[in-house]
Amino acid sequence: MALYRIVSLIAFLICFASLAYHFLRLIRFGVPKDYSVKKGNTAAAIAYSYTGGMNPLKKESAYLHYPTYTAGILYHTGTFVSLVLFFLFLLNTGFSSSVQWALVCVLAVSAASGLGIFIKRTALNKLRYLSNPDDYVSNLLVTLFQLFTLIVLIDGAFAPYYYISASVLFLYLPLGKLKHSIYFFAARYHLGFFYGWRGIWPAGNEERTR
Amino acid sequence: MNNFEEKKNKALKVLSEHEDSKLLTHLNSCVHCGLCAESCMYYLTSNDERYIPAKKVDLVASIYQRYCTFTGKYFPFLGKARELDEAAAEEMTDLLYGACTLCGRCTKHCSIGVDIGFVIKKGRQMLTEMGYTPASLQSTVNAAINSGNNMSIPESELRDTLTWLEEDLRDEVNDPDASIPLNVPNADILYTLNPREPKFFPLSISAMAKIFYAAKESWSLSTQMYDVTNYAYFTSSKSEAVTIAERLYNETVNLNAKRCVLAECGHGSRAFRWEAPNYLQKQFPFETITSVELMAEYISKGRIKLDKSINKEVVTLHDPCNLVREGGVIEPQRYVLKNAASEFVEMTPHGIDNFCCGGGGGQLAMSEYNERRMKTAEIKAEQIRKTGAKVVVTPCHNCVDQLMQIDNKFKLGVQVKTLAEIVADAIILD
Structure with a gap:
């Protein structure tokens, strides 16, 4: 196995171990203990938090910002596809031409979305004000990873650059905002628990109010 | 160690x-997408980036x-990790106390x-530990701690008010035995008050007393501890919140x-x-419910009868x-309003998407932020105006105060009432 592939695998293992540390710390700190009298169904509300509560029609962050929301969904889809491809590449998995070009198209759209989000962050006063270097670095590293995945699908000669970009991403991931890949799920859990305990969620209790 | 260092360590x-x-989760989850901005009335009414919830x-x-x-x-530069110094504490005070009603809409x-x-409440807790709580808000907490109610109403004044309210009740229901029971043990219900009621809005006490009378309820008020508010919730001072909560708990248990x-x-x-x-x-050995739910229960069980044609004007509802x-x-x-008013129209948006009136989070107690508070009220004023309603009902005395100020400032020409007031007006006595 080429050295750059070994390095990327080690980087991934470091990333995985770091995220596992964050995950285990969350588990160790535990779930809320609430002494008030429960009014709703927390299990149903937590399930709703990951499903219906994510419905774009239910969140202003989605329905008031459809272009950004759509770009975000595409961008995250591209990230998941790239991660799966990373392992398939390590296993030397081959693709038919049609699958290969379908993946290239998906990644082209997702990387363009990532770039669009980056441009938006640099162009809008509001977002520049909110942003810190980590926001830009994270966005760029993920977008580059997607782009190199796309390129290496087309031409294997770029494999060293691809694995270097993957390694950098994996090593950086636990340091900054990208660790929301773990904390996002915890946040949805807590939101579901809170709204569920008080009988606000799930959807049966939530009137469509717009 | 200097004085600020000591405060900093506490924070x-x-x-x-x-x-x-929960804390670990929410401190690590924000991705600075900025999409929460349009859910915050402070940002919507100012376009000031400082007010974006993600910034807070x-x-x-x-x-x-x-x-x-x-x-x-x-690597503090990466995430703009910040020292907690006096400048940071002052900025936190301005934005976490002065530019948030804790309405939860952004969440x-x-x-x-x-x-x-x-997270904002945790920030307020840090500021409270450092002694940065706005003096006006802290004085409300102090009043509750020192006098037993947040308006420092002496017991004699409360008793006087309740005595004449009781006389009015007897006249209204034409029953010389109608009463506002005080400190009665073993009653089914211990009813609480917002101190604004005896101080400024006694008619809402009359309204609830009439509802209890019509429902033939076994109830009592306490002259020792009746204050439903807990402003230490807003300052996030746990020890003071415990003191205030414990008093109401103890009084309910004692009676x-x-x-x-x-x-x-x-x-x-x-x-x-x-x-x-x-x-x-601890879990409480008694049931705790809101008067809103109680009124709905009375109507659904037929314990009170209402004639909604008495309330003829168009009514809208502000959700606290x-x-x-x-x-x-x-x-x-x-459910109560549909039974108590001839015509009820919803605001847009409403329910769990409703906008805050602007008076929440302790804002009404913090006079230093009055201008900002009334600026945010533009949204609520427009919501009310669009309903065409002549009466705005809200089950919250804090919201009543803010809505009355909104009515005055934006010339809406509406009456602001509590839910009990509109129910009491519609009651048919046997």
């Missing part, structure tokens, strides 16, 4: 104390990063699910009431029903954030 301790994984989260999270994370300690609409209100019924007060009902058991770390979005009382007030 940082707030960030290192974890009851569960960042004020707390950046300090957490600086002192509690590897990246923040060794509900956050793309990730960050409990923004929870051996089966139910503690919380007056129409958004934060008061949240603070006692949902937060107090956690402040006191702490009662509805944060408290789960969503439908009972609608």
Whole structure:
């Protein structure tokens, strides 16, 4: 196995171990203990938090910002596809031409979305004000990873650059905002628990109010 | 160690104390997408980037990063991890106290699910530990701690008010035995008040007394502890919140009431029903419900009869954030209004998407932020205007105050009433 592939695998293992540390710390700190009298169904509300509560029609962050929301969904889809491809590449998995070009198209759209989000962050006063270097670095590293995945699908000669970009991403991931890949799920859990305990969620209790 | 260092250490301790994984989660989850901006009335009415909810989260999270994370300690520039110095504390005070009503609207609409209100309350707790609580808000807490109610109403004044309200009640229901019972043990209900009621809005006490009379309820008020509010919830001072909550708990236990019924007060009902058991770390041996739910119960069980044709004017409803979005009382007030008013129209948006009136989070008590508070009220004024209603009902005395100021400032020409008042007007006595 080429050295750059070994390095990327080690980087991934470091990333995985770091995220596992964050995950285990969350588990160790535990779930809320609430002494008030429960009014709703927390299990149903937590399930709703990951499903219906994510419905774009239910969140202003989605329905008031459809272009950004759509770009975000595409961008995250591209990230998941790239991660799966990373392992398939390590296993030397081959693709038919049609699958290969379908993946290239998906990644082209997702990387363009990532770039669009980056441009938006640099162009809008509001977002520049909110942003810190980590926001830009994270966005760029993920977008580059997607782009190199796309390129290496087309031409294997770029494999060293691809694995270097993957390694950098994996090593950086636990340091900054990208660790929301773990904390996002915890946040949805807590939101579901809170709204569920008080009988606000799930959807049966939530009137469509717009 | 200098004075500020001592304060700083107390504040940082707030960030290192974890009851569960909630604090850790919400301090690490925000991705600075900025999509919460349009859910915040402060941002919507000013376009000021400082008011974006994510910025308020960042004020707390950046300090957490600086002192509690590897990246923040060794690469602080990456996440703009920030020292907790006097400038940071002053900025936090201005934005976490002066530019947030803790309405929770941003949380509900956050793309990730960050409990923004929870993080802001942690920030307020840090500021309280450092002695940065706005003096006006702290004085309200002090009044409650020192006198037993947040308006420092002497017991004699309360008794006088209740005596003439009782006389009025007897006249109104034409029954010389009608009463406002005080300190009666073993009643089914211990009813609470917002001190604004005896001080400024006694008719809402009359209204609830009439409802209890019509329902033939076994109830009592306490002259020792009747204050439903807990302003220490807003300052996030746990010791003071515990003191205030414990008094109402003890009084309910001492009088051996089966139910503690919380007056129409958004934060008061949240603070006692949902937060107090956690402040006191115990389950309560009595039931705690809001008067809103109680009125709905009376109507549904036929214990009171209403003639909604008496309330002829178009009525709209303002949903108090702490009662509805944060408290789960969503439908009972609608059920009551549909039975008590001829024509009820909803605001847009309403329910758990409703906008705060602007008076929440302790804003009404913090006169230093009055101008900002009334600027945010533009949204509520427009919501009300669009309904065409002549009466705005809200089950919260804090909201009543703010809505009356909105009516005055924006010349809406509406009456503002509590739910009990509109129900009492529609009651048909046997």
